[in-house]
Amino acid sequence: MANNSMEAANTATQSVNTNTHTESKTMKQKKRSSQWTWYIFLIPSFLGILLFMVYPIAESLRLSFFKSNGTIETFTGLANFRTVLTSGPFWNSVWNTFYIGIFQIIITIPLGFIFATLINSVSKGKNFFKVLYFLPNVTSIVAAAMIFQFVLHPEMGILNYILGSLGLPTPGWFSDPATSKWGVILLAVWHWIGFVIIICLANLQAISSEMYEAAKIDGASGIQQWLFITIPNMTGTFAFLLITGWIGALQRFNEVYVVGGPNGSPARSIQTMGAFIYERGFTGFEFGVASAATYIMFIIILIFTFINLKVSKMKI
Structure with a gap:
């Protein structure tokens, strides 16, 4: 059992x-x-x-290794890269791209940070100012470029009207090669500054209030708190804005195409690398040369991103 x-x-x-x-x-x-x-x-x-x-x-x-018009292709090896690197218009487009990008960044980031600091110090109406400054960023860059053609018109533009009323020179912004780049810079600053303000505000609001209270107890003034607490805590944000700003600046195309066409009129003064690639590919039907220029632009962006990361002491 x-x-x-x-x-x-x-x-x-x-x-x-x-x-x-x-x-x-x-x-x-x-x-x-x-x-x-x-x-x-x-x-x-x-x-x-x-x-x-x-x-x-x-x-x-x-x-990039072929001579191609879209239908007929012939293998050429590195000839397309040689054509781009020895092209005067290409290096002119590189200069224009960097000139516009550098001034856009060194104007927009400090100015956006100052505006963000002022908005953050306001007790009421923060959301109103956020929306007000961010509106240009959500506006189509093509529409903004068309509007700026009227705003910066040498004779009928409102900016030249104001400058003339003050007795200042009235440049032909998009019609004069000497000032056309600054017309694009003004447009880029207006369009991008809202993004910079919003990003800076997010970081400003994340800084501990205890640090400011301790600084007040030690007798630090408002300017000293801004210089020794706010700015050091914003370095990561500045690095992010610098990198994204450079990437966007090196790829600039839409606004310069609307204002000056694929050849960056007047006199190729605002033709960027993106516009050069478009001109060679879709105007000249040199798709091999345009592809080679695209990869050269990619390498330039990669190098500058790496430099920005190193300068900002960030690890890849």
Whole structure:
């Protein structure tokens, strides 16, 4: 009887273990099946990335080694890169790109930070000022460029009207090669400053109020608190704005195309690298040269991003 009871108990235990193992295996299979169901939903996005990002990048790299007008192709090796690097208009576009980008950044970041500090010190109406300053950033850059053509018109523009009323010179902003770059800089500052203000405000509001209270107890003035507490705590934000600003500046195309066309009129004074690539590819039908210029621009952006990270003492 004892042996029979032991055998029955063992049989029951084995049955329970078998059922538990089966249930565990079934649950794992269901979980794995559920995971694969979610992966299926990612397929359209994955295909979109392959079709609209990976393929164009690979095709552009291939075209950079061919002389191509879109239908006829001839392998030329590194000839397209040599053509770009020895092209006067290309280096002129590099100069224009850096000139506009440098002044846009050194004006917009400090000015945006000052505005953000003033808004942060206001007790009421912060949201109103945030919306007011951020509106240009959500405005289409194409629409903004068209509006600025009227604002900076040499004869009918409101800015020249104000300057003339004050007895100051009235330059032909987008019609004079000597001042056309500054017309684009003014447009870029107006369009980008709202983004800088919002990013700076987010960091300003994250700085601990205890640091300011301790500084007040030690007798620090408002300017001293701004110089020795606020600015040091903003270095990460400044680095982020510097990097994103450079990347955007080096890819500048829309506004200069609207204002000066693909050749950056007047006299190629505002043609950027992006406009040079467009001109060679879609105006001159030199797709191989345009592809080579694209990769040269990519290398320039990569180098400057690396330099910015090193200067900002950030790790890649």
